Structure formats: structure tokens, C-alpha cells
Amino acid sequence: MKLTIRVWRQKNEADKGRLAEYPIDGIEPDMSFLEMMDLLNEELIGKGEDPVAFDHDCREGICGMCSMAIDGVPHGPEKATTTCQLYMRHFKDGDTITVEPWRAAAFPVVKDLVVDRSAFDRIIQSGGYVSAPTGSAPEAGSTPIPHEDASKAFDAATCIGCGACVAACPNASAMLFTAAKVTHLGLMPQGQPERYQRVTAMVEQMDAEGFGGCTNTGVCHTVCPKGIPLETIGRMNGDILKALRP
Amino acid sequence: MADSKSTADTVEPDENLLFTVGDPLQDAKAPEGPIEKRWEERRFKGKIVNPANKRKRSVIVVGTGLAGGSASATLGEAGYQVTAFCYQDSPRRAHSVAAQGGINAAKNYRNDGDSVQRLFYDTVKGGDYRSRESNVHRLAEVSVQIIDQCVAQGVPFARDYGGLLDTRSFGGVQVSRTFYARGQTGQQLLIGAYQALERQIAAGTVKMNTRHEMLEVIVSGGRARGVVVRDMITGEIETHLADAVVLASGGYGNVYFLSTNAMGCNVTATWRAHRKGALFANPCYTQIHPTCIPVSGDHQSKLTLMSESLRNDGRVWVPKAKGDDRSPETIPEDERDYYLERIYPSFGNLVPRDIASRAAKNVCDEGRGVGPGGRGVYLDFSDAIQRLGRDAVEAKYGNLFEMYDRITGEDPYTKPMRIYPAVHYTMGGLWVDYDLQSSIPGLFVIGEANFSDHGANRLGASALMQGLADGYFVLPNTIGSYLAEAPYEGTDPKDVDEAVTAVKERISTFLSINGDRSPDSFHRELGHIMWEYCGMERTDEGLRKAISEIRSLRDEFWKRLKVTGASEELNQTLEKAGRVADFFELAELMCIDALHREESCGGHFRAEHQTEDGEALRDDENFAYVGAWEFTGTGTQPVLHKEALDYEYVHMTQRSYK
Numbered sequence: 001m002k003l004t005i006r007v008w009r010q011k012n013e014a015d016k017g018r019l020a021e022y023p024i025d026g027i028e029p030d031m032s033f034l035e036m037m038d039l040l041n042e043e044l045i046g047k048g049e050d051p052v053a054f055d056h057d058c059r060e061g062i063c064g065m066c067s068m069a070i071d072g073v074p075h076g077p078e079k080a081t082t083t084c085q086l087y088m089r090h091f092k093d094g095d096t097i098t099v100e101p102w103r104a105a106a107f108p109v110v111k112d113l114v115v116d117r118s119a120f121d122r123i124i125q126s127g128g129y130v131s132a133p134t135g136s137a138p139e140a141g142s143t144p145i146p147h148e149d150a151s152k153a154f155d156a157a158t159c160i161g162c163g164a165c166v167a168a169c170p171n172a173s174a175m176l177f178t179a180a181k182v183t184h185l186g187l188m189p190q191g192q193p194e195r196y197q198r199v200t201a202m203v204e205q206m207d208a209e210g211f212g213g214c215t216n217t218g219v220c221h222t223v224c225p226k227g228i229p230l231e232t233i234g235r236m237n238g239d240i241l242k243a244l245r246p
Numbered sequence: 247m248a249d250s251k252s253t254a255d256t257v258e259p260d261e262n263l264l265f266t267v268g269d270p271l272q273d274a275k276a277p278e279g280p281i282e283k284r285w286e287e288r289r290f291k292g293k294i295v296n297p298a299n300k301r302k303r304s305v306i307v308v309g310t311g312l313a314g315g316s317a318s319a320t321l322g323e324a325g326y327q328v329t330a331f332c333y334q335d336s337p338r339r340a341h342s343v344a345a346q347g348g349i350n351a352a353k354n355y356r357n358d359g360d361s362v363q364r365l366f367y368d369t370v371k372g373g374d375y376r377s378r379e380s381n382v383h384r385l386a387e388v389s390v391q392i393i394d395q396c397v398a399q400g401v402p403f404a405r406d407y408g409g410l411l412d413t414r415s416f417g418g419v420q421v422s423r424t425f426y427a428r429g430q431t432g433q434q435l436l437i438g439a440y441q442a443l444e445r446q447i448a449a450g451t452v453k454m455n456t457r458h459e460m461l462e463v464i465v466s467g468g469r470a471r472g473v474v475v476r477d478m479i480t481g482e483i484e485t486h487l488a489d490a491v492v493l494a495s496g497g498y499g500n501v502y503f504l505s506t507n508a509m510g511c512n513v514t515a516t517w518r519a520h521r522k523g524a525l526f527a528n529p530c531y532t533q534i535h536p537t538c539i540p541v542s543g544d545h546q547s548k549l550t551l552m553s554e555s556l557r558n559d560g561r562v563w564v565p566k567a568k569g570d571d572r573s574p575e576t577i578p579e580d581e582r583d584y585y586l587e588r589i590y591p592s593f594g595n596l597v598p599r600d601i602a603s604r605a606a607k608n609v610c611d612e613g614r615g616v617g618p619g620g621r622g623v624y625l626d627f628s629d630a631i632q633r634l635g636r637d638a639v640e641a642k643y644g645n646l647f648e649m650y651d652r653i654t655g656e657d658p659y660t661k662p663m664r665i666y667p668a669v670h671y672t673m674g675g676l677w678v679d680y681d682l683q684s685s686i687p688g689l690f691v692i693g694e695a696n697f698s699d700h701g702a703n704r705l706g707a708s709a710l711m712q713g714l715a716d717g718y719f720v721l722p723n724t725i726g727s728y729l730a731e732a733p734y735e736g737t738d739p740k741d742v743d744e745a746v747t748a749v750k751e752r753i754s755t756f757l758s759i760n761g762d763r764s765p766d767s768f769h770r771e772l773g774h775i776m777w778e779y780c781g782m783e784r785t786d787e788g789l790r791k792a793i794s795e796i797r798s799l800r801d802e803f804w805k806r807l808k809v810t811g812a813s814e815e816l817n818q819t820l821e822k823a824g825r826v827a828d829f830f831e832l833a834e835l836m837c838i839d840a841l842h843r844e845e846s847c848g849g850h851f852r853a854e855h856q857t858e859d860g861e862a863l864r865d866d867e868n869f870a871y872v873g874a875w876e877f878t879g880t881g882t883q884p885v886l887h888k889e890a891l892d893y894e895y896v897h898m899t900q901r902s903y904k
Binding site for chain 2: 038053129136191
């Protein structure tokens with residue numbers, strides 16, 4: 001396949017940035033999208049040009065490091081798929097593909113397609129944990145958890161923290177990310193003692209980081225590579241109401 | 247080979263010796279007495295830092311996966327000042343996240359005869375009698391506490407309909423002791439450790455530095471006193487000093503280029519420590535995982551593993567006839583060879599990883615492999631779907647099936663998966679004593695980065711167990727003995743300058759070669775050499791050839807490398823160049839280790855040493871030792887130190903899974 005890649009080039013946070021266009025040939029359907037980017041970078045290095053910086057690590061859809069908006073959609077056209085698991089068989093010979101970084105005020109661009117997502121870590125720091133110092137744990141089998149609760153908690157816990165939800169949202173809201181953690185821990189008996197202070201602290205931090213509010217567009221769920229359910233947001237709103245008006 | 251004199255006459259690639267033999271090595275911290283009392287005894291005899299003094303002691307942790315993340319959190323909770331580093335943009339992304347199958351623990355919730363003793367026995371046997379009994383027993387004891395700890399953190403383990411924790415069985419064992427969280431156990435355990443770590447960051451006990459890569463250890467007065475790191479965004483070279491340094495930087499499987507490791511996994515942290523005097527043990531012990539998605543073409547950048555738990559319900563087969571290229575569903579039952587069930591009737595599809603991998607290689611070598619290039623075997627779920635129903639199979643393996651479909655474009659519910667072995671885990675690593683301290687005082691090594699518990703082969707679901715055992719329970723206890731004696735004499739500024747200068751000079755060399763080949767192109771070629779000659783099957787001739795090819799490719803690397811851009815910016819090509827340079831040195835040591843170990847054991851299979859029916863043939867008389875290598879300079883012979891392995895509790899036999 002022959003393709004044209006239009007990719008965002010930005011030297012650093014201060015740089016204004018621009019789209020650059022590169023023709024590329026020899027793309028096979030079994031290549032992953034990132035392998036196509038590897039090939040482009042090999043060609044750029046060969047010409048002595050600066051390769052395109054992008055984040056990636058596990059390349060099996062679980063670490064959450066890869067972050068590209070492909071033709072305007074975070075992680076590209078396939079449902080429930082991270083960029084690293086997107087294969088070129090979903091594109092056609094002659095296509096022009098536009099690749100951009102996540103766009104959100106709370107995720108400043110570091111270089112090219114690399115953004116700073118440390119705001120997510122700070123949201124977790126504010127309360128996204130169970131206080132269980134090592135060594136203090138009771139016997140694991142002593143607290144049964146209904147299968148359904150465990151299963152729902154798991155669905156929320158599969159969030160990989162990639163930030164696609166924020167990138168897709170017209171308000172750059174981090175509600176789905178935050179709600180996933182609030183739901184995961186809020187459904188487990190271990191998460192009960194800190195449940196309401198957790199949700200308050202996390203929502204405050206989310207706001208402090210400059211993420212926008214939620215207007216129920218649901219696009220966060222649509223692009224989420226792990227399909228985190230929208231109900232988590234409802235659940236979080238329920239918890240925050242209860243926390244504010246006990 | 248062990249005799250350096252006889253080596254001199256036979257070495258082909260270089261007229262120099264490949265290595266020399268130094269003094270034997272002993273684990274000075276190895277406890278004595280009844281094995282079930284040793285860990286308790288060591289903790290009792292170890293020194294304790296009183297709570298007020300803990301605030302004055304500082305520890306650096308490099309790497310924040312299961313081992314480093316759990317250690318950082320636990321040391322922070324204890325009150326130490328912790329500074330942690332990772333190369334990713336968040337500690338939640340370390341490659342522990344990708345572990346699918348589960349974590350072993352001797353809980354015996356199934357009442358199926360499991361016990362600490364049985365987990366200990368299985369692990370020693372699974373490691374093909376090349377691990378330390380004391381360490382493995384401790385691991386088995388601690389396994390029980392790990393599950394308690396993780397559940398307390400809110401890790402959503404799989405539960406049965408009564409709400410109790412579910413377990414499943416895994417390769418190499420006959421009990422059901424593996425706790426799991428669908429096919430994402432590593433992710434859930436890592437998030438548990440990550441959340442505990444973030445809690446400590448918020449509490450101010452841990453200072454986290456993401457996007458920082460460790461490039462040198464600072465050794466002063468014979469002790470590890472700090473690290474030199476590069477801020478990967480600004481390119482700034484920073485020094486950090488502390489009372490002790492902990493390396494939790496993972497394994498070195500990416501030396502093969504194609505592996506199931508993440509793209510960024512590298513050997514740099516441990517290799518730099520090795521160059522500063524830390525012994526590197528058993529580098530040739532590599533685990534080749536039997537159930538990965540086969541290579542599809544030359545563009546491939548990494549391999550994807552399908553959890554070994556699939557072997558619980560999937561049946562492995564190839565056509566009986568060579569070159570049978572019919573579609574699998576049209577091949578009648580009596581023309582299929584379920585070779586694992588045939589050769590190993592008692593373990594069947596659940597034989598340990600090394601055995602399953604080599605068996606797959608053998609049937610493909612016979613010309614019976616399937617898929618592109620004939621390098622693949624079928625993993626078939628049609629019987630399981632018939633027996634359990636599609637829903638039950640989907641509940642257990644749904645996400646793995648989806649992943650397979652996404653990558654290959656084929657549906658495993660209707661068409662058997664194709665799988666082939668791939669490099670997955672490295673049992674070798676920096677040598678450590680019972681306290682997990684390397685041969686450099688003050689330098690501790692935990693998780694996959696050390697060599698300690700898996701011998702020559704790791705059992706499934708044991709990597710997560712070891713990473714968390716080291717990080718939550720072992721290191722936080724043993725490091726106290728070292729820190730109780732601190733502060734040690736001040737760090738000599740000359741030693742710091744020397745380390746910083748070495749890092750800066752190396753970076754400027756990479757940038758100034760200005761050749762015509764990218765670091766990736768060298769890495770790919772190095773990987774080919776390693777997979778061909780130091781992969782699933784090794785021979786004397788092949789390894790010598792590999793050493794000679796590695797050396798000439800390494801020379802070419804230093805002449806033709808091309809790194810664009812500058813150091814004072816985010817420069818992924820520069821990062822890669824440093825990692826590949828270290829892989830070159832490691833690769834040579836791996837081949838030397840594989841060459842010197844004239845036996846087959848676990849993941850190390852020497853074609854010259856096999857039984858009549860093709861099984862690994864150990865040589866306990868001559869090789870029941872840990873091979874710990876001392877660095878003497880690039881291109882000069884490493885020195886081999888042998889630590890004898892004694893087995894008091896587990897009787898050494900030839901492993902049989904028949």
C-alpha cells in the first residue's frame with residue numbers, strides 16, 4: 001500500500017506546531033499502525049531528519065502509553081482498540097491519514113505526538129486507592145464479594161489510563177477516567193471506608209487539573225479502548241451527591 | 247570448557263580465551279537450620295531501623311513495575327525517604343501490566359493437596375534444580391500473604407458465585423493454585439501496587455520521577471551510593487544520591503529484538519551495574535513462551551503472548567502428515583497429532599513452558615508446522631466449546647480471543663488459533679544474596695532483574711508472585727540490616743563526577759558517529775543472531791559463530807550508527823542507541839554462558855546434551871551451580887564465579903512430565 005501520512009510536528013511545548021506530510025510506500029496489511037510509524041521513522045532517520053516522537057510501549061493494548069488521534073479519532077477507527085492494536089488492513093491504498101496528539105489543555109504536548117498525562121497520576125494520588133499498608137491485610141478469603149459486584153468492579157478497573165476519553169470529549173473532561181476508579185473501588189467492600197472522601201477529593205483534583213465538565217455526549221465511552229461503561233459516571237455523580245449532602 | 251587452559255586450544259572466534267574461572271562464590275547471608283524456619287530466623291537476626299531513624303535514611307528505586315512499585319510503596323509506608331524512577335510517563339505502565347494468566351499462592355482453597363511445601367517443591371523442580379532451596383521456600387511462604395495484601399487493596403480477583411476467590415491450574419503443576427483477574431492479572435496487580443505508590447507520593451514519602459532513564463550507578467567507597475539519570479524530556483543529566491539503591495528494572499528479553507517484552511524494556515540499568523562490579527548470574531537462562539502469536543512478516547516489531555492458561559482448555563496439535571496445508575477444520579481427527587498429549591500423557595497440554603516450546607519447534611522442524619512459513623501449531627478450543635459451551639469459554643478467555651482476532655483477523659471460536667514460541671522472560675539477572683543484595687554492597691536487585699528464584703525455568707504465574715514477594719515482603723525486611731548501619735562514609739565527589747562524565751561522553755559519542763544505520767536496524771540484526779544461535783536450541787558451533795558475529799556487528803555499530811537530533815530534547819533514537827549498545831555486550835555474555843554450560847537444563851537446551859528421546863539432559867555432577875560473571879572490560883574475558891547449589895530437601899531427579 002501507498003499512503004500519505006499527515007502528522008503533527010511540534011518541537012516542544014513552546015513550539016506552535018504544524019502538520020507535515022510524508023508519502024510512504026510498502027505498507028502491508030499485517031503491519032500494525034505503529035509498525036507503519038516505525039517504517040516512516042526509519043526513512044526519516046535515513047534522510048537525516050528528526051523522526052516523529054510518539055509514545056508506545058507494550059504494543060499489546062494494555063499499558064495505555066500509545067496515544068494518537070487518527071483522522072480525528074483517538075486510537076483510530078476500530079472500536080475497543082488501542083492504536084498499537086490497530087492494523088493497516090483497515091486502511092486502503094492511496095489513503096491520506098492524519099495523525100495528531102491528544103488535544104486537551106490538561107495534556108500539554110511534549111513533542112510531536114507525545115503529551116504529558118501526569119494529571120491522571122495526580123487524580124489517583126488525591127484518593128484513587130485503598131489505604132492498606134503492606135502487612136496489615138486480613139486473610140483474603142474472609143470477605144466474600146458477590147460475583148456480580150466483583151465483575152462490575154472489574155469492568156471499571158480495566159481502564160488503562162490512556163486518556164482517549166479526554167481527547168475525544170468536546171470539553172476535555174476526565175469524568176470517565178475518574179468515574180472508572182471511583183466505581184472500581186466503590187463496588188468493593190475494601191473501598192467502602194474511604195468511599196465518600198475519595199470521590200470528593202478525586203473530583204476536586206480533576207477540576208484543579210483543568211479538565212472540563214461533563215455534558216453527557218458519551219463520546220468518551222465510544223472511543224474507550226476498554227469500553228468503560230458510561231454508567232460509571234452516573235455512579236460517581238450519585239456518590240458525590242451523597243458525599244456533599246450526607 | 248570449564249578449564250581455561252583447554253579452552254585456549256579450541257576457541258575459534260578469537261585467539262583470546264572466552265572467559266576465565268575465578269574464586270567460587272558463596273551466599274554469605276544464606277541461613278541455616280530447618281528450611282521452614284529460615285526466613286523467620288533471618289528476619290529475627292536482621293537489624294531493624296527504628297522508626298525515627300527511618301526518616302533519615304534514603305533509598306533509590308529504579309523501575310516501578312510490580313517489584314519496584316510495591317517496594318517503593320512499602321518502603322515509603324515504613325517511613326524511608328524514597329526516590330523512584332521509571333522511563334514510562336507513569337508508573338502504571340510498567341510491563342508487569344501485560345501479564346495475563348495469574349499469580350500462584352499456596353492457599354489450598356481448593357483442598358486439592360496444595361501447601362507451601364508443594365509450591366516450593368514444584369518451583370524447584372520446575373526450575374530444573376538450578377535455583378536456591380532457601381530462596382524458593384521463602385517465596386512459597388510469602389505467596390500466601392501476597393494474595394491477602396492484594397485483596398485488601400481492592401484488586402478485583404475472579405470470584406465464584408459464592409463470592410469466594412476462584413483459582414485455576416497452570417502449566418507444570420497438578421493443583422489449582424493460580425489466582426487471576428480474567429486475562430489481565432498483571433494489570434490489576436500493577437494497578438494495586440501503583441495506587442499504593444501514588445498514595446505514598448501524595449504522602450510525600452516517595453518522590454516519583456517519570457520519564458527518567460538510569461544510565462549509571464554511582465559507586466563510592468565500594469558501596470552503591472546513587473544513580474545518574476537522564477531526564478528524557480529535557481535531556482538533563484542528573485545525579486541522585488541515597489543510602490541504598492534498588493534496581494527493579496526487569497528482564498533483558500529484548501536482546502532478541504522480537505519478544506513479548508514492551509518496546510522500552512532494556513538491560514541498561516542492570517548492565518551498567520554489572521560494569522561497576524555487580525555479578526551477572528546465569529544470563530543464558532531464557533524462557534521461551536510456548537503460546538504466542540506467530541511472526542507474520544519482516545516488519546514485525548514485537549510478539550504478542552496468549553496466556554498459557556489457554557492450555558487448560560485448548561488442545562495443541564499439528565497434522566500427522568508433513569506439508570498438510572488443508573484448512574484445520576477439514577482435517578479428520580485421526581490425521582491430527584495431539585503431540586503433547588501423546589508424548590506426555592500425565593501432564594498433556596500442561597507440561598512446563600520449556601518442554602512445550604521445544605516440542606513445537608520439533609514438530610515444525612519435521613515440516614508439520616502450520617501457517618505462514620510453517621512456524622506454527624494449532625491450539626484448538628472446539629472440544630472445550632463442545633464440553634463447556636461457548637459462553638463458559640468466552641467468560642474465561644474472551645479477551646484473549648478478541649486480542650487474537652484483532653491481530654490476525656481470524657476467529658478462534660470457529661478456527662483453531664495458531665501459536666508459536668517466543669522469548670518471554672529471562673531467569674538470569676544480577677546475582678543477589680538471600681537478602682537480595684548484589685555483589686556491590688548497598689545495591690539491591692528485585693523482581694525479574696535478579697536471578698534468584700526460578701532456576702533455569704520459571705513456572706507460569708510465578709513472575710507476578712516473585713515480583714510482589716520481593717517488593718512487598720522480602721526487600722523491605724532485608725534492606726533494614728544494611729540501612730541500620732548507615733550512614734556510611736560520605737560519597738567522594740570524584741566518583742560522582744566520573745559517573746556523570748562517563749554518561750555524557752557516551753551520549754556525545756552516539757551523536758557524533760553520524761553513520762548511516764539506525765539503532766533499530768542494528769537491534770533487529772542482533773536479535774536474529776540471538777534467536778538463531780542462542781534461542782530454543784543451542785550448540786557449541788552455533789554459539790561460537792554467534793559470538794564472532796556479535797563482535798563484528800558491534801564494531802559496525804560503533805562506526806555506522808546514526809542518531810539524529812540532540813541530547814537536550816526528547817530524543818527516542820538516542821535512548822534506543824544506548825539500550826542497543828548495552829544489549830550488544832550482554833548478548834556476548836549470554837552466548838559465553840550458554841557455551842560454557844555444557845548441559846541442558848530448563849530453558850537452556852544444548853543439542854549435544856539430550857536423552858535418547860530428546861529431553862534435556864542435566865549434568866548435576868559438573869553444573870549444579872549458579873554461574874555468576876564478573877565484568878573485566880569490553881572485549882576482555884569475563885571471570886566466572888561458581889556458587890554451588892545444594893539440595894537438602896528436594897531430591898534431584900530428571901524432570902519427567904510423562
